[in-house]
Amino acid sequence: MHTDQPVARRRGRPPRQRNELTDTRELLLRAGLEVLTEKGFSATGIDEILGRVGVPKGSFYHYFNSKEAFGLALIEGYGRFFARKLDRHLGNRALPPLLRLHAFVDDARDGMARHAFRRGCLIGNLGQEMGALPESFRDRLRDTFEDWQARFSACLVEAREAGEIAADADTDQLAAFFWIGWEGAVLRAKLEKSAKPLELFAGLFFASLPRG
Amino acid sequence: MHTDQPVARRRGRPPRQRNELTDTRELLLRAGLEVLTEKGFSATGIDEILGRVGVPKGSFYHYFNSKEAFGLALIEGYGRFFARKLDRHLGNRALPPLLRLHAFVDDARDGMARHAFRRGCLIGNLGQEMGALPESFRDRLRDTFEDWQARFSACLVEAREAGEIAADADTDQLAAFFWIGWEGAVLRAKLEKSAKPLELFAGLFFASLPRG
DNA sequence: CATTTAACTAGACAATCAGTCTAATATTTC
DNA sequence: GAAATATTAGACTGATTGTCTAGTTAAATG
Numbered sequence: 001m002h003t004d005q006p007v008a009r010r011r012g013r014p015p016r017q018r019n020e021l022t023d024t025r026e027l028l029l030r031a032g033l034e035v036l037t038e039k040g041f042s043a044t045g046i047d048e049i050l051g052r053v054g055v056p057k058g059s060f061y062h063y064f065n066s067k068e069a070f071g072l073a074l075i076e077g078y079g080r081f082f083a084r085k086l087d088r089h090l091g092n093r094a095l096p097p098l099l100r101l102h103a104f105v106d107d108a109r110d111g112m113a114r115h116a117f118r119r120g121c122l123i124g125n126l127g128q129e130m131g132a133l134p135e136s137f138r139d140r141l142r143d144t145f146e147d148w149q150a151r152f153s154a155c156l157v158e159a160r161e162a163g164e165i166a167a168d169a170d171t172d173q174l175a176a177f178f179w180i181g182w183e184g185a186v187l188r189a190k191l192e193k194s195a196k197p198l199e200l201f202a203g204l205f206f207a208s209l210p211r212g
Numbered sequence: 213m214h215t216d217q218p219v220a221r222r223r224g225r226p227p228r229q230r231n232e233l234t235d236t237r238e239l240l241l242r243a244g245l246e247v248l249t250e251k252g253f254s255a256t257g258i259d260e261i262l263g264r265v266g267v268p269k270g271s272f273y274h275y276f277n278s279k280e281a282f283g284l285a286l287i288e289g290y291g292r293f294f295a296r297k298l299d300r301h302l303g304n305r306a307l308p309p310l311l312r313l314h315a316f317v318d319d320a321r322d323g324m325a326r327h328a329f330r331r332g333c334l335i336g337n338l339g340q341e342m343g344a345l346p347e348s349f350r351d352r353l354r355d356t357f358e359d360w361q362a363r364f365s366a367c368l369v370e371a372r373e374a375g376e377i378a379a380d381a382d383t384d385q386l387a388a389f390f391w392i393g394w395e396g397a398v399l400r401a402k403l404e405k406s407a408k409p410l411e412l413f414a415g416l417f418f419a420s421l422p423r424g
Numbered sequence: 425c426a427t428t429t430a431a432c433t434a435g436a437c438a439a440t441c442a443g444t445c446t447a448a449t450a451t452t453t454c
Numbered sequence: 455g456a457a458a459t460a461t462t463a464g465a466c467t468g469a470t471t472g473t474c475t476a477g478t479t480a481a482a483t484g
Contacts (some may be wrong), residue, residue, distance in 0.1 A: 038343040038344075039254075039341075039343040039344035040252070040254065040340070040341055040343070040344060042251075042252065042254045042255035043254035043255070043341065043343075043344035044344075118343060119343075120340065120343075124340070124396075124399060125340055127399050127400065127402070127403040128252070128332065128336070128337055128340040128341075128399050128402070129251075129252055129255065129340075130402060130403055131250040131251040131252070131255075131330060131331075131332075131402070132250075132251035132252060132255035132256075138403065141403055142403060142404060145400070145403075173412065173416070174416070176409075176412055177412060177413060177416045179396075180393065180396045180397050180400050180409050180412065180413050181392065181393030181396050181397070181413060182396065183396040183399055183400070184336075184391075184392045184393050184394065184395040184396025184397070184399065185392050185393070185396070187336060187339050187340050187395055187396065187399070188339070188357070188392050188395070190339070190340070190342060190343070191339040191342055191350065191353055191354060191357075192354060197388075197392050200385065200388055200389060200392065201389060201392045201393060204385070204386070204389045204420070207420075208416070208419075208420035
């Protein structure tokens with residue numbers, strides 16, 4: 001039985017190749033991310049996003065079933081975006097592990113500064129809004145935090161193996177401690193329009209790490 | 213010149229004495245606090261608050277000039293409420309200073325647990341929402357955090373004087389560190405519907421305090 | 425009782441929300 | 455060209471938003 005022969009190719013228009021730069025769906029996601037990191041989910045109307053990109057409403061509901069589905073797509077995209085950022089820094093074997101963590105923190109701080117501290121962290125924003133959000137968001141947000149924590153913890157393990165922190169350090173706990181507090185720092189940085197909360201938190205966090 | 217004589221008493225109906233328990237204004241504030249700590253400012257409609265209290269819409273704008281004015285009143289009330297809670301614990305001379313801080317943390321955690329971790333901190337909620345809020349909120353929120361931090365720092369000073377923490381500890385910095393991270397912990401506790409983030413953060417915070 | 429002032433209410437208002445729907449057009453394969 | 459699908463276009467709905475005005479009721483004084 002032939003299987004590598006195109007038995008009955010579908011007629012009609014095939015799905016087009018997605019282009020990262022011009023794809024309408026991608027444009028909507030990008031604009032959505034900008035607005036949601038600034039104002040959150042509930043305070044943002046779909047029309048505002050549409051207006052920015054210059055796309056009519058019909059297109060939105062072609063690409064997304066609902067505002068909820070749009071939010072879920074944003075969470076996933078942002079989670080991956082940040083995971084890549086983490087990997088880029090924490091996997092940089094040119095630096096000792098602790099310095100990699102510092103590099104990540106600096107990068108994240110610079111990212112906030114670049115937008116004049118108007119944009120925060122999408123995951124943190126939505127987490128705080130959970131009371132008014134579709135319940136489907138909860139697990140995704142939790143999973144995202146857990147994922148980031150795991151990457152952070154892995155780097156702490158390397159630091160432990162390199163003798164930079166104490167041999168009996170609980171890296172999972174320390175990573176959780178970091179992310180819990182870091183999200184608070186992002187919140188405050190947005191409120192105060194300043195990098196100080198980020199630097200203060202990161203400074204005392206690193207100082208608090210148990211030394212060998 | 214007589215001043216204790218009621219020279220020209222105003223005619224007409226006098227402003228009534230506000231009664232803490234039945235006052236409509238107070239009821240609106242109380243209900244508003246419940247909803248806003250749960251869902252935030254933008255996601256909450258005035259109608260929802262009105263519905264809870266059983267007060268018609270027209271009355272709202274008799275007591276408050278706008279939703280914004282309502283929000284400002286809530287911030288002030290919540291700031292004072294929490295300041296009292298802080299004073300009650302941190303001023304308790306029956307306990308050594310560090311234990312007072314622990315007592316406050318436990319109280320705050322129990323408060324969240326009592327509402328099944330659905331309600332967060334009003335100030336933290338609004339801080340995160342700042343991007344979509346009237347700019348008049350920003351200073352009030354900042355001031356509230358500063359106020360809480362000052363009270364926390366004062367207790368740390370007592371701890372330092374009692375030799376519970378290092379003599380050269382920077383109490384202002386430590387208090388800032390605590391509140392930055394604590395708000396993050398409240399956020400996570402709400403997301404995870406669990407006391408764990410609160411306990412984990414508080415645990416490592418206290419462990420990180422520089423010992424004499 | 426009449427007047428004055430305050431407390432409170434009823435509902436209209438325009439604006440905006442998320443979401444739906446129908447029709448038209450663009451793009452590709454057969 | 456015909457067929458099939460992808461995408462666009464935007465009017466429309468019904469619900470909800472914050473705000474406001476005009477009115478009624480309550481309590482005091484002269």
